[in-house]
């Protein structure tokens with residue numbers, strides 16, 4: 001693994017990097033995700049219930065690490081890269097956006113009082129891995145820090161969602177802008193404050209959505 005840092009932003013510890021995944025490994029992740037995809041949902045505010053919404057247009061899959069060795073390898077690499085135990089990771093998700101697909105502005109962390117905090121605490125970090133080149137659009141945008149990340153195969157970003165008290169970091173607000181041409185595949189992993197107990201695959205999808 002020869003990770004190269006492309007850019008950083010201190011406010012949310014945003015690191016833009018390349019080299020964590022080869023293009024072949026990106027294709028492998030797409031294949032693993034593509035065969036289990038279903039519509040994405042979100043959790044609103046302090047709630048335990050997820051909904052489909054027009055603000056998030058993509059499909060999502062959580063391919064099992066036991067079935068796909070690539071998932072295990074990526075989880076291990078992320079842990080080495082960020083220096084946080086693998087036990088703190090939620091299951092890796094593969095997201096697919098077709099033309100017009102997007103994820104409107106949102107936070108990944110949970111608000112105080114959310115039942116989601118009971119398993120592993122808050123989502124202190126997010127890692128997004130870009131699995132293909134998008135012909136046009138599909139940037140990841142952070143409006144408060146005026147950063148736009150163009151999805152390119154084999155690159156990725158890491159950023160903080162919470163402050164030192166594990167409360168929502170205002171500047172971590174972000175969006176997946178609409179795909180104008182082509183399609184977009186990404187893998188996302190949320191990193192909790194503490195060890196996270198992975199749920200059976202059919203329940204993973206329910207708990208893994210986040211607040212708007």
Ligand SMILES: O=C(O)CCC(=O)C(=O)O
Nearest residue numbers: 103108139140175176188
């Ligand atoms: O698709 C993107 O670029 C952003 C995805 C995202 O915001 C997320 O998974 O939390």
